[in-house]
Amino acid sequence: MIVIDGSEGEGGGAVVRVSTALAALESCRIRIYNIRARRPRKGLSHQHITAVRAIAEISNGRLSGDELGSMELEFSPGRVEGGKFEFDIKTAGSTGLVLQAIMIASTASRGELDVTVRGGTDVLWAPTADYLREVTLPILGMMGYTAKLELIERGYYPEGGGVVHASMEPSILRPLVLENAEIHCIRGVSHSRNLPIHVAERQAESARRILKRTGLDVDIRVEDASGSLGRGSGITLWAEGNTRLGATSLGKPGKRAELVGAEAAEELLGFIESGRPLDRYMGDQIIPYMAITGNSRVATCELTLHAETNMMLAEKITGRKFRVDGERGGPAIIETL
Numbered sequence: 001m002i003v004i005d006g007s008e009g010e011g012g013g014a015v016v017r018v019s020t021a022l023a024a025l026e027s028c029r030i031r032i033y034n035i036r037a038r039r040p041r042k043g044l045s046h047q048h049i050t051a052v053r054a055i056a057e058i059s060n061g062r063l064s065g066d067e068l069g070s071m072e073l074e075f076s077p078g079r080v081e082g083g084k085f086e087f088d089i090k091t092a093g094s095t096g097l098v099l100q101a102i103m104i105a106s107t108a109s110r111g112e113l114d115v116t117v118r119g120g121t122d123v124l125w126a127p128t129a130d131y132l133r134e135v136t137l138p139i140l141g142m143m144g145y146t147a148k149l150e151l152i153e154r155g156y157y158p159e160g161g162g163v164v165h166a167s168m169e170p171s172i173l174r175p176l177v178l179e180n181a182e183i184h185c186i187r188g189v190s191h192s193r194n195l196p197i198h199v200a201e202r203q204a205e206s207a208r209r210i211l212k213r214t215g216l217d218v219d220i221r222v223e224d225a226s227g228s229l230g231r232g233s234g235i236t237l238w239a240e241g242n243t244r245l246g247a248t249s250l251g252k253p254g255k256r257a258e259l260v261g262a263e264a265a266e267e268l269l270g271f272i273e274s275g276r277p278l279d280r281y282m283g284d285q286i287i288p289y290m291a292i293t294g295n296s297r298v299a300t301c302e303l304t305l306h307a308e309t310n311m312m313l314a315e316k317i318t319g320r321k322f323r324v325d326g327e328r329g330g331p332a333i334i335e336t337l
Helices: 013-026 046-058 095-106 129-141 197-214 257-274 287-293 305-318
Strands: 002-005 030-033 062-064 073-076 083-088 113-119 147-153 162-168 183-193 217-224 232-241 244-250 297-300 322-326 332-336
Touching: 002 013, 002 305, 013 030, 013 046, 013 073, 013 095, 013 287, 013 305, 046 062, 046 073, 046 083, 046 095, 046 113, 095 113, 095 129, 095 147, 095 162, 129 147, 129 232, 129 244, 183 197, 183 257, 197 217, 197 232, 197 257, 232 257, 244 257, 287 305, 287 322, 287 332, 305 322
Parallel strands: 002 030, 083 113, 183 217
Antiparallel strands: 030 073, 062 073, 113 162, 147 162, 183 232, 232 244, 297 332, 322 332
């Protein structure tokens, strides 16, 4: 059994999600203790529980300690055979973070996985459904990963109620070498629900003004999100070329729409100007897949604590070694040995 200290590295829910997903991939038993021990709300939340139960269900595994507030978890995976599954977080917890864990484990599947997740699709500290679809999946597609994601209904904090559907095919991954970015255009979606449509329009226009500095073609779609549950707004932007770079900003009461659009645009502009092919978020998301393939080498505009934590977990569970040229907070080249 592999034992993981859940307080190490970034010390949050990512340790739990990535560890259980990699354990399913490697068919190894794990125990995680000190889960979120350094966080104000210690232990497992609804979203973490949904993620680990999802991994256990799709892998026909056994799970203990999967209770609200639990600081210790044991997981014994079986085989990922494929099938149709539905998971409900029951809060505005991130559907994207649950899907991230399922996606890692799905690389070991013998059949197609058809997954529906209910919860928050556009919430803080997590990849939006648009980011997963327009940034994460295209980059993983370069490694041979085959999946489709459909956003059925948006879910905002605090009500949630969002629905995403993903289909993941059995894939044989190949190494990725990606060190330079060549960007051709910028795309995006600005959305709002139960707010005047000018909110989404102002977000989009604010972002356009900033991104025109690049001289690239900029096209941001405005969406009046359907559904009656709650209200909210946000914008996800992405740059397209030989890679994808993405940035997101969300609205909240008292925050001007122009600021929402500007935040995402300025962040994306920084990623583009770095010349690196992976943004700071994809720089940590790609680590488990690099551990699977080996012989990969990528450049990211910022080495984050999340990326370092994922490398630590991947080395411990898969045995794959990583080498990093760069320091936390700055640009870096990451490779698997």
